[in-house]
Amino acid sequence: xxxxxxxxxxxxxxxxxxxxxxxxxxxxxxxxxxxxxxxxxxxxxxxxxxxxxxxxxxxxxxxxxxxxxxxxxxxxxxxxxxxxxxxxxxxxxxxxxxxxxxxxxxxxxxxxxxxxxxxxxxxx
Amino acid sequence: xxxxxxxxxxxxxxxxxxxxxxxxxxxxxxxxxxxxxxxxxxxxxxxxxxxxxxxxxxxxxxxxxxxxxxxxxxxxxxxxxxxxxxxxxxxxxxxxxxxxxxxxxxxxxxxxxxxxxxxxxxxxxxxxxxxxxxxxxxxxxxxxxxxxxxxxxxxxxxxxxxxxxxxxxxxxxxxxxxxxxxxxxxxxxxxxxxxxxxxxxxxxxxxxxxxxxxxxxxxxxxxxxxxxxxxxxxxxxxxxxxxxxxxxxxxxxxxxxxxxxxxxxxxxxxxxxxxxxxxxxxxxxxxxxxxxxxxxxxxxxxxxxxxxxxxxxxxxxxxxxxxxxxxxxxxxxxxxxxxxxxxxxxxxxxxxxxxxxxxxxxxxxxxxxxxxxxxxxxxxxxxxxxxxxxxxxxxxxxxxxxxxxxxxxxxxxxxxxxxxxxxxxxxxxxxxxxxxxxxxxxxxxxxxxxxxxxxxxxxxxxxxxxxxxxxxxxxxxxxxxxxxxxxxxxxxxxxxxxxxxxxxxxxxxxxxxxxxxxxxxxxxxxxxxxxxxxxxxxxxxxxxxxxxxxxxxxxxxxxxxxxxxxxxxxxxxxxxxxxxxxxxxxxxxxxxxxxxxxxxxxx
Numbered sequence: 001x002x003x004x005x006x007x008x009x010x011x012x013x014x015x016x017x018x019x020x021x022x023x024x025x026x027x028x029x030x031x032x033x034x035x036x037x038x039x040x041x042x043x044x045x046x047x048x049x050x051x052x053x054x055x056x057x058x059x060x061x062x063x064x065x066x067x068x069x070x071x072x073x074x075x076x077x078x079x080x081x082x083x084x085x086x087x088x089x090x091x092x093x094x095x096x097x098x099x100x101x102x103x104x105x106x107x108x109x110x111x112x113x114x115x116x117x118x119x120x121x122x123x124x
Numbered sequence: 125x126x127x128x129x130x131x132x133x134x135x136x137x138x139x140x141x142x143x144x145x146x147x148x149x150x151x152x153x154x155x156x157x158x159x160x161x162x163x164x165x166x167x168x169x170x171x172x173x174x175x176x177x178x179x180x181x182x183x184x185x186x187x188x189x190x191x192x193x194x195x196x197x198x199x200x201x202x203x204x205x206x207x208x209x210x211x212x213x214x215x216x217x218x219x220x221x222x223x224x225x226x227x228x229x230x231x232x233x234x235x236x237x238x239x240x241x242x243x244x245x246x247x248x249x250x251x252x253x254x255x256x257x258x259x260x261x262x263x264x265x266x267x268x269x270x271x272x273x274x275x276x277x278x279x280x281x282x283x284x285x286x287x288x289x290x291x292x293x294x295x296x297x298x299x300x301x302x303x304x305x306x307x308x309x310x311x312x313x314x315x316x317x318x319x320x321x322x323x324x325x326x327x328x329x330x331x332x333x334x335x336x337x338x339x340x341x342x343x344x345x346x347x348x349x350x351x352x353x354x355x356x357x358x359x360x361x362x363x364x365x366x367x368x369x370x371x372x373x374x375x376x377x378x379x380x381x382x383x384x385x386x387x388x389x390x391x392x393x394x395x396x397x398x399x400x401x402x403x404x405x406x407x408x409x410x411x412x413x414x415x416x417x418x419x420x421x422x423x424x425x426x427x428x429x430x431x432x433x434x435x436x437x438x439x440x441x442x443x444x445x446x447x448x449x450x451x452x453x454x455x456x457x458x459x460x461x462x463x464x465x466x467x468x469x470x471x472x473x474x475x476x477x478x479x480x481x482x483x484x485x486x487x488x489x490x491x492x493x494x495x496x497x498x499x500x501x502x503x504x505x506x507x508x509x510x511x512x513x514x515x516x517x518x519x520x521x522x523x524x525x526x527x528x529x530x531x532x533x534x535x536x537x538x539x540x541x542x543x544x545x546x547x548x549x550x551x552x553x554x555x556x557x558x559x560x561x562x563x564x565x566x567x568x569x570x571x572x573x574x575x576x577x578x579x580x581x582x583x584x585x586x587x588x589x590x591x592x593x594x595x596x597x598x599x600x601x602x603x604x605x606x607x608x609x610x611x612x613x614x615x616x617x618x619x620x621x622x623x624x625x626x627x628x629x630x631x632x633x634x635x636x637x638x639x640x641x642x643x644x645x646x647x648x649x650x651x652x653x654x655x656x657x658x659x660x661x662x663x664x665x666x667x668x669x670x671x672x673x674x675x676x677x678x679x680x681x682x683x684x685x686x687x688x689x690x691x692x693x694x695x696x697x698x699x700x701x702x703x704x705x706x707x708x709x710x711x712x713x714x715x716x717x718x719x720x721x722x723x724x725x726x727x
Contacts (some may be wrong), residue, residue: 012243012244013244013247016248019251020250020251020254023254061507061509061510064507083236083239089299091513091514091517092513093511095509095510096277096509104243105242105246105247105279107245108250111662
């Protein structure tokens with residue numbers, strides 16, 4: 001079963017997203033702030049990370065950078081989730097190291113499409 | 125005198141010696157004057173001042189002299205009044221702009237607050253729809269869909285209102301990049317086709333072969349196209365929506381997107397009201413057909429911001445065609461509908477792009493308000509990392525950089541900028557804004573070299589910045605570093621004067637004419653670099669001396685902490701007066717050497 005690490009500080013957002021992912025057969029683990037996200041990325045070895053960009057303790061940009069900077073976790077694809085699609089948000093996400101990004105409110109089919117695309121890609 | 129003044133007439137005293145010995149008369153006599161002519165300055169019935177003429181020889185003033193003085197008095201009053209009015213207008217303009225900023229900030233905050241509960245409303249109703257289907261209770265789905273639909277509609281309204289208020293306040297930021305047209309249109313198609321199927325409409329694309337790419341704001345363009353296409357679909361049933369995209373040469377290369385439908389069309393009257401927000405026609409149509417009634421207004425505004433426009437042709441019963449025309453690359457700065465702040469003296473280049481780097485939104489707003497009025501195009505970065513990325517992508521004409529940002533802090537960013545060959549020439553103005561005092565504080569446009577100093581870089585900087593005769597004043601406490609730099613500079617046939625710390629530097633400056641340039645080490649004992657910069661800024665004759673700051677490549681944590689403390693100390697002193705940041709940017713851009721574009725960059 002594909003393991004998704006969901007890094008999201010808002011409880012309702014966590015609940016909504018994880019329920020819809022679990023129903024579709026994914027295993028979902030949580031982190032509630034950026035630091036925890038970085039820690040769990042290393043200890044849990046998820047297949048993919050969904051990273052909310054505005055997080056406490058460590059923000060999503062920095063957490064993404066750290067995950068990508070660490071050799072043990074750098075191969076894990078990261079989808080950045082931002083509150084709204086402002087011009088420049090995509091570039092910011094890519095610049096921080098995200099492999100893709102999506103906007104909230106999440107359209108579940110679109111997000112799953114991105115997840116499957118990233119997981120289907122051969123790991124280099 | 126009172127009598128004369130009451131009659132608006134000048135009062136003259138032929139010989140002060142014959143007057144009562146008032147203090148004023150005594151002083152005037154002692155200064156050597158004997159005769160006095162006083163003309164009141166009137167605004168209506170109020171005296172706003174006096175024009176006083178004194179003469180050393182006694183005697184009455186000639187009539188034509190008196191007439192001349194009266195004329196001067198009248199002109200002076202007008203001049204003073206005008207000056208006051210201009211100041212009032214200027215102040216009011218600033219106040220209005222500030223109020224407008226506050227309003228849009230309020231709206232932006234409120235919008236965020238309003239959007240937050242909508243996420244769970246939309247999200248959970250979607251989840252419940254899935255759950256009830258699993259439970260075999262499909263009949264409950266339509267009700268849940270209504271909740272979801274209403275939530276989405278509300279979200280659309282909030283987003284539109286926020287966009288509109290930003291447009292009104294002139295606060296829309298445009299993010300220009302090279303956009304491949306056909307892929308963008310395909311993205312739009314995947315969104316529109318499912319919507320079209322609901323109305324049993326066919327979607328047809330007719331794309332020219334040579335569309336290529338254009339320089340525009342990808343998100344806004346997509347928003348406009350989606351708005352027009354979804355309207356076309358909304359007002360059409362069992363019909364066809366067609367998008368034709370082609371390049372045209374209307375003076376400059378432009379791209380035209382023509383979207384036609386075979387729907388209900390519009391009457392002349394409806395056409396006239398089309399681009400007004402919430403006009404009557406829009407309200408009833410939005411009730412019947414859905415939609416927020418704001419989309420077209422926003423679309424037109426965005427098209428104009430991007431340097432183009434949208435036009436429409438329609439006949440009732442025959443459908444409509446909306447045409448978006450946008451320049452291939454905007455030549456002039458997008459027009460902002462902001463309050464006209466008075467133009468600041470100096471040639472302002474309207475296409476000047478400034479990257480504003482500050483993590484504090486309040487500070488960013490203040491800087492934005494100041495820079496917008498001067499007609500600059502602004503891009504924002506909220507962190508050092510974002511600043512570096514954006515600087516590389518956009519290559520702005522100038523950068524304002526907050527000294528006190530959290531890591532990477534302003535000095536890190538500055539050093540990184542100056543170490544990057546592509547970015548090195550962009551003038552960087554170190555600024556800190558104290559939101560409680562609203563003071564823009566600057567350490568000036570700073571060039572930075574890291575030790576060990578690269579001779580070629582030093583040479584390039586010196587030759588680029590030197591504007592006058594005189595030695596180079598080198599302020600550096602470390603003897604070895606000082607010696608090395610001295611040698612490098614002397615090899616360029618420039619004289620060098622030395623100081624071992626800030627205090628010596630200021631003493632030297634007091635005793636000599638201004639040097640051609642100052643090379644300044646930031647970390648010195650006694651008086652450090654910041655204090656020197658502060659002292660330089662405080663004197664009119666020192667303010668224009670170009671300064672190159674020298675720092676170590678990697679500061680230790682202790683040194684960095686010290687830098688921050690020093691910066692804060694200067695800022696806490698509050699002695700530096702309000703900075704005209706817009707003028708500082710203009711000056712910095714004017715002074716920079718002509719930029720060499722890297723190969724392949726867009727003009």
